[in-house]
Amino acid sequence: MPQRVAAQYDLMRITFKGTVQGVGFRPAVYRTATALGLHGRVWNSGSDVIVEVNNGDAFLSAFLFNVPPLAVIEKIERSDASLNDTNGFFIASSEDGSKEVSIPSDMALCDNCLNDLRMGRRKGYAFTSCTNCGPRFTLLSDLPYDRSSTSMKGFALCPECLSEYADPDDRRFHHQTICCPKCGPSYSLIDAHGNRIEGDPVKSFSDILSSGKIGVIKGWGGMHICCTLENLQKMRKWYGREQKPFAVMVRDLTSAKKYSDPSEAECVHLMSPQKPIVLVKKKRSDITELASPGLDNIGLFLPYTGIQHLLFDMMDNDALVMTSANLPKEPMILDDELVMRLNADAYLLHDQPIMNRADDSVIRFFREKPVFIRKSRGHVPSFIPIDLKGSVVAVGAQENLTGSVATNGRIHMTQHIGDGEGFGVIDYLDEAIRSDMRLLGCTPQAIAMDLHPNYSNRILAKDLASEYGSELIEVQHHWAHSAALMVENKVNEAVVLALDGTGHGDDGNAWGGEVLYTELDSYKRIAHMEYVPLLGSERALYDLRRLKFAIDLMNGVENTSFDEKESDILNKMMNKSVKCSSMGRLMDALSFTLGVCSIRTYDGEPAMKLEPLLARGRLISGFETERKGNIIQTSDLFSRIKDQDPADIAYSVVYNVMKELVESAIECADDNGIENIGITGGVSYNSTVYDMFSDLASDSGHGLIFHESVPNGDGGISVGQAAIALKMIQ
Numbered sequence: 001m002p003q004r005v006a007a008q009y010d011l012m013r014i015t016f017k018g019t020v021q022g023v024g025f026r027p028a029v030y031r032t033a034t035a036l037g038l039h040g041r042v043w044n045s046g047s048d049v050i051v052e053v054n055n056g057d058a059f060l061s062a063f064l065f066n067v068p069p070l071a072v073i074e075k076i077e078r079s080d081a082s083l084n085d086t087n088g089f090f091i092a093s094s095e096d097g098s099k100e101v102s103i104p105s106d107m108a109l110c111d112n113c114l115n116d117l118r119m120g121r122r123k124g125y126a127f128t129s130c131t132n133c134g135p136r137f138t139l140l141s142d143l144p145y146d147r148s149s150t151s152m153k154g155f156a157l158c159p160e161c162l163s164e165y166a167d168p169d170d171r172r173f174h175h176q177t178i179c180c181p182k183c184g185p186s187y188s189l190i191d192a193h194g195n196r197i198e199g200d201p202v203k204s205f206s207d208i209l210s211s212g213k214i215g216v217i218k219g220w221g222g223m224h225i226c227c228t229l230e231n232l233q234k235m236r237k238w239y240g241r242e243q244k245p246f247a248v249m250v251r252d253l254t255s256a257k258k259y260s261d262p263s264e265a266e267c268v269h270l271m272s273p274q275k276p277i278v279l280v281k282k283k284r285s286d287i288t289e290l291a292s293p294g295l296d297n298i299g300l301f302l303p304y305t306g307i308q309h310l311l312f313d314m315m316d317n318d319a320l321v322m323t324s325a326n327l328p329k330e331p332m333i334l335d336d337e338l339v340m341r342l343n344a345d346a347y348l349l350h351d352q353p354i355m356n357r358a359d360d361s362v363i364r365f366f367r368e369k370p371v372f373i374r375k376s377r378g379h380v381p382s383f384i385p386i387d388l389k390g391s392v393v394a395v396g397a398q399e400n401l402t403g404s405v406a407t408n409g410r411i412h413m414t415q416h417i418g419d420g421e422g423f424g425v426i427d428y429l430d431e432a433i434r435s436d437m438r439l440l441g442c443t444p445q446a447i448a449m450d451l452h453p454n455y456s457n458r459i460l461a462k463d464l465a466s467e468y469g470s471e472l473i474e475v476q477h478h479w480a481h482s483a484a485l486m487v488e489n490k491v492n493e494a495v496v497l498a499l500d501g502t503g504h505g506d507d508g509n510a511w512g513g514e515v516l517y518t519e520l521d522s523y524k525r526i527a528h529m530e531y532v533p534l535l536g537s538e539r540a541l542y543d544l545r546r547l548k549f550a551i552d553l554m555n556g557v558e559n560t561s562f563d564e565k566e567s568d569i570l571n572k573m574m575n576k577s578v579k580c581s582s583m584g585r586l587m588d589a590l591s592f593t594l595g596v597c598s599i600r601t602y603d604g605e606p607a608m609k610l611e612p613l614l615a616r617g618r619l620i621s622g623f624e625t626e627r628k629g630n631i632i633q634t635s636d637l638f639s640r641i642k643d644q645d646p647a648d649i650a651y652s653v654v655y656n657v658m659k660e661l662v663e664s665a666i667e668c669a670d671d672n673g674i675e676n677i678g679i680t681g682g683v684s685y686n687s688t689v690y691d692m693f694s695d696l697a698s699d700s701g702h703g704l705i706f707h708e709s710v711p712n713g714d715g716g717i718s719v720g721q722a723a724i725a726l727k728m729i730q
Helices: 025-035 056-063 111-116 159-166 201-210 229-239 253-259 264-270 286-291 306-314 338-342 425-440 458-468 477-489 545-555 564-573 583-593 605-616 635-640 646-672 687-697 714-728
Strands: 008-019 040-045 048-053 072-084 089-091 187-191 215-218 223-228 248-250 277-281 297-301 319-324 346-350 362-366 369-374 383-385 392-394 404-407 410-413 446-450 471-475 493-504 510-519 523-529 579-582 676-680 703-705
Touching: 008 056, 025 040, 025 048, 025 056, 025 089, 048 056, 187 201, 201 215, 201 223, 201 306, 201 346, 215 338, 223 229, 229 286, 229 319, 248 253, 253 264, 253 297, 253 319, 264 277, 264 362, 338 346, 362 687, 369 714, 392 714, 404 425, 404 714, 410 714, 425 458, 446 458, 446 714, 458 471, 471 477, 471 714, 477 493, 477 510, 477 676, 477 703, 477 714, 493 579, 493 583, 493 646, 510 583, 510 646, 523 579, 523 646, 545 564, 545 583, 545 635, 579 583, 583 605, 583 646, 605 646, 605 687, 635 646, 646 676, 646 687, 676 687, 687 703
Parallel strands: 040 089, 215 346, 248 297, 277 362, 392 446, 446 471, 493 676, 510 579, 676 703
Antiparallel strands: 008 048, 008 072, 040 048, 187 346, 215 223, 223 319, 248 319, 277 297, 362 369, 383 410, 392 404, 404 410, 493 510, 510 523
16 A cells, blocks of 8 residues: 655645635634644635635534634535645635625724723724724725735834734734734824824814814714714704704713613614614703704714724713714715815824725614614625526615625625715715625626616616626616515515605606515506605605695695795696605605694605604594505595694504505405515605504515615615616526
């Protein structure tokens, strides 16, 4: 029998797929293998991690108990391999390979790094992080995940950091963005005139905020405008946002409970490594009312970056207003010179390039289940699996924009982009989509866009289709909403309530109160709310008097909101205007009629301010409605409003309309043997609407499907568009 050559080993090649780069995966593999005395190597290959080791079974048995906390192993592939003597185990150079986004999202600083922030050689250093925490997506330019593919490539390691990087016992072993005050990025403080302020920039900035001034602070994925709570009214006037709610960053969970009553589940998310903004029930006070005027909830989040923790360390305040820094309708600012146009009192800026913007994620709970209002920092990159082959790109809707890139059986949604009408937003969408295409190695066979002919991102869709020779696919807005809901819940068909403000219907009118029988290759409109003319089109979305005027004319009721000349003009517009079948517009009209809100100053304001009324209303008689054919009558409900409790009126009107919508859905599902009924669209963020749907449909015998990982609103549209496009190219 021939002798085995001593320098040769029988090896197992193990390929790990999933979130396995940028999470300390290779160092963890190294530690496990060397502890077992094994021979071999580990390296990044594209988006995978590959291990070759001389005893694969022993290695896997030990390693799977020592997987890094941020890693997610989705698949393990094993095969035979052979390798010459490696003289132990080592981390090899990365190489190109398969392209699937496998990096984690940005994660809040871990407790160990927070300790380092307050003692030792990294004391007071805002860019402290390790393999278990810190920014990832916002500083990544390409895969494999190596320092040269991040915004840290221009910062050479000092001897101390290099020593930690090479030490297998150090938690920064092979940490690609390792740095310290000697070799890493740094902050500087700039005054309102663009001049550098000498001294400790963080301490000086905290003093500026404490003195009542307004500042801008650059973080991981962009910039925030900030001030103390005591100066929020000043900031509202300065920023020109008198009513829009602002997020508040609180020092800790104790501070959060000072301003709100979070549930146990909400506390878990506030404390999670993702540190999203969580909408929680506010404790009534002048301060909380100023933060979210007219609403029952307030958006709170805890500090997640080193600089945010350092600010609280230097201030007595337990909370700071912290909102994305952008010019009206424009994306969050990254450029240090452009941000000066905000005319703040001071700017705390750093010199680490931001590769990918990421606004704060926003989450709200319904019956202890989390729902994304905005999915971004901490929750992207992420994907929705789909059992369809092919590669497509979807550009989303118009407001609350996201894009989606679908390939290899996954739909990857971009970070939150913004309002498509804003200057620079479509460029940002283009940039985000192309970044994901590059990371995923996607060459699209089709480009999907909304049916609305005037949406600004349609130009981008057409350009992409021309550039790649891709098929261009138009997708009706509410079909896309419904498809996103189905894909998330892994169902092939459903009857869906698609409730929102407005979306272009296939009959040329504005839809928004729809019951749709939905599959990925087709849909059928089962029922819808009564059409109401939008007098002046977009103007009716902001001047709510126009909505009420149209409804009054439909009811033969005199309306005195306009003078005789204006009334005559509006009267002539009744038969010429776009007509709208929208739950969002119904709630806007109710909000105006009941004296809650007369002018919309931000997206969703009238309906959002109606929510507290709905929440405390009860069902009273007199507001029952009916279907005429497949049309749910709504206009005559307004003629029945008398001197009653506004909360009861609001609740009863919405309940009776919801009852007809749900019954239409149940009847369709029963008649066609469809198992699932669902709800989607921006109006489904309303807690009372959510509860009404749940209660009205719970005894129907059908499965109820809701959103959880895809936003209910237009932020989820691109996912549905991508799913429909994938189905169409099969």
